[in-house]
Amino acid sequence: MAKNLYDVLGVKRGASKDEIKKAFRKLTKSLHPDLNPGDKKAEERFKAVSAAYDILGKDKKRGQYDRGEIDESGAEKAPQYTQQPHGAQGRGGFQDMGDMGDIFSQMFRERQSQSRQSFAGQDQRYHMKVSFTEAALGGKKQVQMTDGVLNVTIPQGIEDGKTIRLKGKGQPGYGGGPAGDALIQIAVAADPVFSRDGLNISLTLPITLYEAALGGKVEVPTLHGMVGLKIPKGSRTGQTMRLKGRGIEIRSGKKGDQMVTLSVQMPEVIDDDLAVFLESWKGKNAYDPRKKMKSTSYA
Numbered sequence: 001m002a003k004n005l006y007d008v009l010g011v012k013r014g015a016s017k018d019e020i021k022k023a024f025r026k027l028t029k030s031l032h033p034d035l036n037p038g039d040k041k042a043e044e045r046f047k048a049v050s051a052a053y054d055i056l057g058k059d060k061k062r063g064q065y066d067r068g069e070i071d072e073s074g075a076e077k078a079p080q081y082t083q084q085p086h087g088a089q090g091r092g093g094f095q096d097m098g099d100m101g102d103i104f105s106q107m108f109r110e111r112q113s114q115s116r117q118s119f120a121g122q123d124q125r126y127h128m129k130v131s132f133t134e135a136a137l138g139g140k141k142q143v144q145m146t147d148g149v150l151n152v153t154i155p156q157g158i159e160d161g162k163t164i165r166l167k168g169k170g171q172p173g174y175g176g177g178p179a180g181d182a183l184i185q186i187a188v189a190a191d192p193v194f195s196r197d198g199l200n201i202s203l204t205l206p207i208t209l210y211e212a213a214l215g216g217k218v219e220v221p222t223l224h225g226m227v228g229l230k231i232p233k234g235s236r237t238g239q240t241m242r243l244k245g246r247g248i249e250i251r252s253g254k255k256g257d258q259m260v261t262l263s264v265q266m267p268e269v270i271d272d273d274l275a276v277f278l279e280s281w282k283g284k285n286a287y288d289p290r291k292k293m294k295s296t297s298y299a
Helices: 005-009 017-031 040-056 059-066 093-115 132-137 209-214 272-285
Strands: 124-130 139-145 148-154 163-166 182-188 195-197 200-208 216-222 225-231 240-243 258-265
Touching: 005 017, 005 040, 017 040, 040 059, 124 139, 132 139, 132 182, 148 163, 148 182, 200 209, 200 216, 209 216, 209 258, 216 258, 225 240
Parallel strands: 124 182, 200 258
Antiparallel strands: 139 148, 163 182, 195 200, 216 225, 240 258
């Protein structure tokens, strides 16, 4: 082992907790026995790095180490003794040597225990892109790992940026320690129709001029397929209608709604019949939708 634990991790004595943690993760990832089969030097260094972090990674132990209260193995340092004059307590210096022998025996046992210590495996991080409907409805997907394919269950209603934790699916442990976890961060792709606000979803629904004027029933896409929606007579662009319970549903059973915003679309071509009709209608039913704007003065 190096002269001090900071050398083992390759950091300065005044390194921050994050710097120590970062150095530990980097070293254990490269020195892990599974990545260096049969390499005794790598295995020994892996043990030394793990033992060093066990002390420097904990505020209390690090303080004791920095003050010289414990050594590199984590054992308390033996107190300094001065030899008594011959005849003191009947045995003089021989009594001191006996005490020191007991202390060294204890230190040896602690070192042996330290060398047999087990360590948990490292967590593995992955990114998974899912569609809007996959995130809303849940389902199953696969993610490619370093050692194969992992089946992942996507929880219903998961949001963009959330992380799924799969217990024990990370790097294997060492010395009988538990395996790490697989942490899968979810990225939800944008959808051409739907958008999300909490548990509610929304969309803009184009309707014709005559559907807006006369009203009627039209079909609207939802997460579970098409449903009928009644358009009120005289509807306008920007008018929003609510489909109760058609939004995102989560495990607790709580559901959001689907908000449908109407957008009145003119026909691509205004033919003569429509033009003649509108001219005739305008003459008898003219109205000014900008009347309120004209009554407001702007500086």
